[in-house]
Amino acid sequence: MQWLWDQPLSWMNAAWFTLGALCVLGIVIFFVTYAIYFERKIIGWMQFRKGPNRVGPFGLLQTVADVAKLLLKEDTIPAKADKALFIMAPALAFIPSFAALAIIPYGMNLQFADVNVGFLYYVALSGVTTIAIVTAGWASNNKYALLGGMRSAAQMISYEVPLVISVVGVAMMTGSLNLREIVLAQEGYFWNWNFLPQIIGFVVFLVSALAELNRTPFDLPEAESELVAGYHTEYSGFRFAFFMLAEYVYLYAIACLTTILFLGGWNPPLPQLAFIPGIVWFILKFLAVVFFVFWVRATFPRLRVDQLMGLAWKALLPLAMLNIFITAAGIHWFGWGG
């Protein structure tokens, strides 16, 4: 898509942009549909049950049916809710999650926008979703929703810090925050990928990412056993669907980012395997990350709020800092990175 950026903005180009965005939207919605399906299937297998298998062949249309149900549902707004905010919150949650996808390079030339500060762009936009969640919790006029919203704000702000700092090591080794350049810097064998020299950063990133995604074991904002459904307790129908969508789009984004930052993006593990297109490698790595997230969900219990905060500030943040020093030392003495 890079050639579009180099041309002046015309109606034609704007139409191309829109078309590109719609394509991404289509891909993302397809992903979300089948991510939910696979999540249910995988967790089902892990729990000795079948998972969805009724709607369509092998239950493949289960999510479609679920979405259809959500869209056809009556749209309810609690009487005492703050209507404007209540309506705005789901959109506010979804839009940044989708916009953040613009910078993700799927292949050498398969990228929507090649931004120099790609990673920062992602972090900035994902921060907006926090506001949406707090807004939803507040506007619902429900105590559980409020507690969920507050928890979410605290959690996402806390975990953004180690998340960003864990990537600093990668940025130092590459000398850039541009995601495409980060991938290019990892060419070669799989031990050239960032996850080995940046193993601390990788672990911190994964843990923080799980927390950013509000997924088990960090799913406190919507801890169903304590807070019923957290910030979206009062939401139903397509508004709820938007929150759900935003959550899975972030899963998509984080899986992509992990692939790009630490797992070599579209690079094959061995240069000899380069005859397989890069996009295949990308998708495989991406799916491995997604599977990991589901796997964790089937395995772990949930942390407590104070433990969650403690983990972010007392464990992950120092580790991420340490990682920066180690990386700096590595670059200085051992000539890591470019």
Add this chain to the structure above:
Amino acid sequence: MIRTEELLLNVGPQHPSTHGVLRVVVKLDGEIITHVEPVIGYLHRGTEKLAESLNYTQIIPYTDRMDYLSAMTNNYVLCYAVEKMMGIEVPERAEFLRLIVMELQRIASHLVWWGTYLLDIGALSPFLFAFNDRERILQLFNELCGARLTYNYMRVGGVKWDAPEGWIDKVKAFVKDMKSRLDEYHNLVSGNEIFLARVKGIGAYDAETAIQYGLSGANLRCTGVKWDLRKNEPYCIYDRFDFDIPVGQNGDCYDRYYVRTEEIRQSLRILEQALEQFPPEGETMGKVPRAIRPPAGEVYVRIESPRGEIGCYIVSKGKAEPYRLKFRRPSFVNLQILPKLLVGESMTNLVTILGGIDIVLGEVDC
């Protein structure tokens, strides 16, 4: 100055973690609980009042519905009380059947607890594993008495149905499988750091407090008090079998978890012995008068249900119906300690502690 307001939160009666229609009114300062008041009675059906106009056999189905996760022990305590008053001898085979179903029931009940407790803590899978295994027990009960939850299996003087052909072998197979499954459970959960961080040191109390509050079952044993009615005041034929009473030390949620999981193991031990010694033939009903009319007087019997000491106090005036029937329900008594444990804890620990007490609302409200 920042002024913070207390938040009054109604946890329940419809809430995923109150395990029924318990309502806990909590006052929160941030997420810290400052005041707790459990409100019960949403499931009060007046069992004790209903019993006064029913004869003893008719009351048995009502006991099923008290602690619906442990209907067999409830059945037993009523039959035991009447048998004690009337001096009825229960045949050997019936006693064995009773013991076997009660121990199976204990395992089933603890499995439900184990699964739901971990679900409360946020672990999804153990719930389904536990229900998978419990399902096998329910199938066994189904074969035995045609019901999966409310069995109505025991009668004064014995049991209603003899074990069908091959049933004992199926139980044996289950016991064998369950042993290895239990080890898997421990592998999956018991060493998990997150789980330990969530339950260790949470909701702790000492033995003195436990006794003061009249706690029983695992809630008492977690403090180190070695008190199990199966050993201390043996009933049925428990005194013939060899088993241990697992006890904790710190009286926290982890110890309660440990005690309950160990109790599954001990129940399996009892079952192994009981199945080995199960009499190949014999009566399943003792000699019972046509009309069950305990003589005038009163009796209090108590047995160890999965939740603690379930007692049955009968005042009889020599009629076919009890004059007064009172059940001492362990969940009801155990729940009293909740406010004491919760003040100063966070909302998250509310779920951990409440789940750790292991209540069944059908029994709390009776």
Add this chain to the structure above:
Amino acid sequence: MSEEQKQNGAGPAEGETKAEAAPEGAKAQVPPAKTEGAPQSGEAPQAPPQPAEAPQQPAAPQPGVEPKQTSGAAPQPAAETQTAAGASQPAAQQPAAAEKRPLTDEEKEARRQAALAARAAKLAAQGGAAAGAAAGAAAGGRAAARGAAAAGGEGSEEPPKPSPNQPKLDRAVQLLKELVAEDAVEEASLNPFNDDMPTLVIRGEHWPKAAETLRDHPEFGFRYLRNVAGVDHETHMEVVYHLLNMDSGDTYCVKVRTNRDNPSVPSVVSVWKTADWQEREIYDLLGIAFPGHPDLRRIMLPDDWVGHPLRKDYVPLDPEV
């Protein structure tokens, strides 16, 4: 009651019964009472129904005499079976499982059978005494209690005691009289249906002090309150407490009576915290007030409910239900 205490009921022959009844237990599953040769025991099965039909006068010496005979009879069948044991190996008639079991299990089995024998014999023997006690409790007469107490006194003169709990009961009454008040104990009896559980009826005004004594006095040590039940006896109301000493395993039953028009029993929440909700439940369902309770409100029924359902004169909202 533990098995040990049941065995104590067999009297001085306990040690012998334990050892010798083993083959007897192994021999047959029939109630041992029927195998006994003693004529007194032969009549025994008819004895228990008596109390329900015709309350006899409290025959004080009876329990002192009969148990002696029965306990004397207890070793008899054992002796018979001893000879039989040598001849026909009755243990072989046991279920096949017996072979696999270790010796300890056989012992356990034997002990159980011995206990059953003892219990059956005791029940039979106490038919008369039980009638007295039960009738006494029902009628609310104090004579019966005194009779029982006297029986205990006499029993202690003769070697076989009527019940191992009798001295406990006497001692309890004596202690409560000394430590609480002379008239603290209204009645004292043993509950024959409940393994001779000592049952005390305590006057309401002395109840808080008696409760503290029962909890704290080293000879009682009832730190655990098992159960609190309220009963509407139509003539009066009664609150029944079952106390437990976890060290000795003693269980006592304590009753406090109150009038029906304005029922009130002092609260013991300050003594046993567990009484809190149980008293609230009784207040809710029977309308007995517990002065001294920190938070006496309805617990099961809605706050605006009218009436107390467990009272015998309660008219349900919809009588057809």
